[in-house]
Amino acid sequence: MIASIKLPKRVRIVEVGPRDGLQNEPVALSWQDRTQFIDLLSAAGFSAIEAGAFVKPSLVPQMADTGDVLKAIQRNLGVRYPVLVPNAKGLQLAVESGAQEIAVFAAASESFSQKNINMTIEQSLANYAEVVAQAKGAGLWVRAYVSTAFDCPYEGAVPVKAVSSVANQLGKIGADEIAIGDTIGTATPARVSKLTDSLLRVIPPERLAYHFHDTRGMAAANVLTAMLHGIWIFDSSAAGLGGCPFAPGAAGNLASEDLLYMLSEMGIETGVDIEKLTEASRFVLEKLHRPAASRTLQAILSK
Amino acid sequence: MIASIKLPKRVRIVEVGPRDGLQNEPVALSWQDRTQFIDLLSAAGFSAIEAGAFVKPSLVPQMADTGDVLKAIQRNLGVRYPVLVPNAKGLQLAVESGAQEIAVFAAASESFSQKNINMTIEQSLANYAEVVAQAKGAGLWVRAYVSTAFDCPYEGAVPVKAVSSVANQLGKIGADEIAIGDTIGTATPARVSKLTDSLLRVIPPERLAYHFHDTRGMAAANVLTAMLHGIWIFDSSAAGLGGCPFAPGAAGNLASEDLLYMLSEMGIETGVDIEKLTEASRFVLEKLHRPAASRTLQAILSK
Numbered sequence: 001m002i003a004s005i006k007l008p009k010r011v012r013i014v015e016v017g018p019r020d021g022l023q024n025e026p027v028a029l030s031w032q033d034r035t036q037f038i039d040l041l042s043a044a045g046f047s048a049i050e051a052g053a054f055v056k057p058s059l060v061p062q063m064a065d066t067g068d069v070l071k072a073i074q075r076n077l078g079v080r081y082p083v084l085v086p087n088a089k090g091l092q093l094a095v096e097s098g099a100q101e102i103a104v105f106a107a108a109s110e111s112f113s114q115k116n117i118n119m120t121i122e123q124s125l126a127n128y129a130e131v132v133a134q135a136k137g138a139g140l141w142v143r144a145y146v147s148t149a150f151d152c153p154y155e156g157a158v159p160v161k162a163v164s165s166v167a168n169q170l171g172k173i174g175a176d177e178i179a180i181g182d183t184i185g186t187a188t189p190a191r192v193s194k195l196t197d198s199l200l201r202v203i204p205p206e207r208l209a210y211h212f213h214d215t216r217g218m219a220a221a222n223v224l225t226a227m228l229h230g231i232w233i234f235d236s237s238a239a240g241l242g243g244c245p246f247a248p249g250a251a252g253n254l255a256s257e258d259l260l261y262m263l264s265e266m267g268i269e270t271g272v273d274i275e276k277l278t279e280a281s282r283f284v285l286e287k288l289h290r291p292a293a294s295r296t297l298q299a300i301l302s303k
Numbered sequence: 304m305i306a307s308i309k310l311p312k313r314v315r316i317v318e319v320g321p322r323d324g325l326q327n328e329p330v331a332l333s334w335q336d337r338t339q340f341i342d343l344l345s346a347a348g349f350s351a352i353e354a355g356a357f358v359k360p361s362l363v364p365q366m367a368d369t370g371d372v373l374k375a376i377q378r379n380l381g382v383r384y385p386v387l388v389p390n391a392k393g394l395q396l397a398v399e400s401g402a403q404e405i406a407v408f409a410a411a412s413e414s415f416s417q418k419n420i421n422m423t424i425e426q427s428l429a430n431y432a433e434v435v436a437q438a439k440g441a442g443l444w445v446r447a448y449v450s451t452a453f454d455c456p457y458e459g460a461v462p463v464k465a466v467s468s469v470a471n472q473l474g475k476i477g478a479d480e481i482a483i484g485d486t487i488g489t490a491t492p493a494r495v496s497k498l499t500d501s502l503l504r505v506i507p508p509e510r511l512a513y514h515f516h517d518t519r520g521m522a523a524a525n526v527l528t529a530m531l532h533g534i535w536i537f538d539s540s541a542a543g544l545g546g547c548p549f550a551p552g553a554a555g556n557l558a559s560e561d562l563l564y565m566l567s568e569m570g571i572e573t574g575v576d577i578e579k580l581t582e583a584s585r586f587v588l589e590k591l592h593r594p595a596a597s598r599t600l601q602a603i604l605s606k
Contacts, residue, residue: 185602188568189527217517217561217598220524224492258520265491295520299488 008232010269012048014179014209015041015256017284018069019050019084021241023062024252027288031065035072037287040280041238042076045271050103053084054093067097082143086117091131095138102135103143103179104128106170108163109152112183116147121166129173136174144175145211149195151186160198168202177207179235182222185215185252189225196229209233212254214240214293219254220262227268234259239281240293255294257281274300311535313572315351317482317512318344318559320587321372322353322387324544326365327555330591334368338375340590343583344541345379348575353406356387357396370400385446389420394434398441405438406446406482407431409473411466412455415486419450424469432476439477447478448514452498454489463501471505480510482538485525488518488555492528499532512536515557517543517596522557523565530571537562542584543596558597560584577603 018038022029029037034052041049051073052066066083073081082101085091094102106124107113113121132142148155149163167178180199192210199208210226212219212234223234236259242252256277263270281297292298321341325332332340337355344352354376355369369386376384385404388394397405409427410416416424435445451458452466470481483502495513502511513529515522515537526537539562545555559580566573584600595601 188565190569214520215598215602216564217520217558218523218565220521221527221565224524224527255520261519262491262521262524266493295518299518 006230007227007266008230008268010232011227011263012233013046013256013259013270013272014048014050014233014235015046015238016050016211016235016253017041017238017241017256019052019063020211020235021237021239021253022284023053023060024242025062025288025290027290028061028064029284029287031068031072033284033287034069037238037280037284038069038073038081040276040283042074042079044276044280045273047078047271048080048082051081051083054090055084055086067093070094070097070099080141082141085131085135087127088131088134091135095140099140101141101143102131103145104131104170104175105145105147106166107147107152108166109148109155109158111154112148112152115154125166125169125173128170132174142175143177143179143209144170145179145181146170147181147183149180149187150182150191151184153184160195163195164198164202167199167208171203171207175207177209177233178203179209179211179233181211182213185213185218187212187222188218189221192222192225193229196226196231200229205230205232209235211235213242213252214254214258215252220258223254223259223262236260238277239285239297241284241288242293252293255292255297257292257294257296257300261296309533310530310569311533311571313535314530314566315536316349316559316562316573316575317351317353317536317538318349318541319353319514319538319556320344320541320544320559322355322366323514323538324540324542324556325587326356326363327545328365328591328593330593331364331367332587332590334371334375336587336590337372340541340583340587341372341376341384343579343586345377345382347579347583348573350381350574351383351385354384354386357393358387358389370396373397373400373402383444385444388434390430391434391437394438398443402443404444404446405434406448407434407473407478408448408450409469410450410455411469412451412458412461414457415451415455418457428469428472428476431473435477445478446480446482446512447473448482448484449473450484450486452483452490453485453494454487456487463498466498467501467505470502470511474506474510478510480512480536481506482512482514482536484514485516488516488521490515490525491521492524495525495528496532499529499534503532508533508535512538514538516545516555517557517561518555523561526557526562526565539563541580542588542600544587544591545596555596558595558600560595560597560599560603564599
């Protein structure tokens with residue numbers, strides 16, 4: 001590659017389709033279908049698969065019965081299956097269902113934090129400090145999201161310092177991995193570069209992940225930029241699930257197929273098998289009655 | 304940006320929507336509509352707009368009456384309006400219509416050359432040597448495409464040496480600018496890096512352009528990679544025109560809106576106004592009765 005530039009030899013892909021993807025789809029799948037989807041993704045070789053969320057089914061019907069999903073999936077050794085928990089009650093339900101990994105969800109923008117989880121950033125960090133302490137006490141592994149890390153739909157540009165500060169605090173309360181989210185898909189390489197420089201001053205790369213959306217077609221370029229900075233953990237979603245279903249082809253999460261295509265063509269190992277991933281994506285797209293939002297998957301399926 | 308890496312301060316975007324884009328759409332627009340589209344693109348600030356092709360209207364009805372387009376457009380000083388010419392007859396028609404710039408079209412893969420233009424690579428270069436000599440004699444500026452520069456639909460991977468060799472020969476016969484085409488959209492950053500290293504040994508960056516397709520969502524990452532190597536001329540198509548219209552959202556050419564979004568957010572000048580570009584794209588999408596294949600444009604239009 002480019003002279004004097006080092007790229008990672010191996011990248012860990014965190015497959016977020018069964019949670020972040022499905023949660024943003026209009027059709028709610030049964031826990032049985034979600035279980036099968038996760039098992040197909042495990043078979044494809046992902047080493048981390050976001051499995052669901054313990055949130056109110058009245059508010060988020062797509063994530064109902066996550067406990068049943070957790071009990072039914074065929075756990076592969078060495079694979080993490082984090083579930084989103086908003087509070088101590090969610091943690092309790094997760095533990096009762098056999099969860100070994102959880103995820104918590106903070107924001108870098110004050111307005112987004114208040115509108116999305118009804119807490120100030122400070123309140124949310126205090127809440128998560130307790131949840132994470134309990135989780136770590138129970139031997140669980142903890143992932144923490146920082147949403148609106150580039151732009152907030154209410155406030156616009158979010159300062160790099162605000163993002164680093166929230167990420168740093170999540171690290172200090174014990175989160176094992178911190179995923180930096182480009183919630184509305186406005187990140188570009190220059191901003192990724194600047195933010196990563198700042199984040200790496202407070203969090204080592206083995207605890208840092210990026211969660212890009214492909215809303216403006218920038219996700220692959222952003223991943224490349226982050227890799228040039230030494231980042232090697234990235235979130236993506238099978239078939240690009242999670243896009244706005246009302247705009248045909250509009251993108252949500254970076255599609256796992258697109259990410260995998262770039263990495264495998266660059267000789268970067270992921271452990272993921274594209275054919276088995278395609279099988280998982282075909283399965284879920286059929287259940288959702290929607291076309292793929294992954295350009296690579298569209299190219300594969302149109303053959 | 305990344306330490307010790309230099310990015311260009313200014314990028315020249317070659318807008319190929321009116322030719323490469325429209326030629327691959329199922330609906331053939333009238334020469335009047337194509338003229339208006341080009342005038343809207345001129346107003347948006349592009350410094351190069353591919354205006355049409357002098358090819359058989361029985362084979363390519365989308366490009367019929369290109370002579371009328373050339374005569375009717377409002378030429379802006381400093382803007383190039385190249386038209387594709389396959390041979391001496393095409394050149395004659397172009398000159399008669401007032402063309403000041405032409406483009407010729409070679410391939411790096413033997414099978415593609417024979418199936419696409421019915422000549423071996425050697426025959427095509429001999430043909431273009433005459434066409435380019437005549438064009439230069441008439442004071443015209445010449446662009447040359449090298450298609451299938453990464454993969455060929457018939458042969459698979461095309462060797463870097465084959466691409467460099469064809470590009471080098473096109474340079475020697477007098478082409479002012481050589482556009483390297485990722486015809487089936489399979490390029491990835493590692494391959495772009497390798498090919499660019501090879502190309503820059505035979506052609507200086509001010510004569511080298513990349514023409515990426517976004518079939519697998521890699522176009523922005525490929526542009527970024529090429530810029531890191533010092534390339535600063537890129538082709539793109541308003542609204543992402545030229546994608547397969549039968550797969551909703553499937554991408555053809557890199558969309559000008561997506562390219563512009565990345566560059567402007569990185570502080571790289573292009574001279575193009577996104578609002579005026581959106582106006583041009585809205586106009587042509589309405590005429591084609593199709594949705595945008597540009598993710599950035601979808602994001603803008605969904606607001």
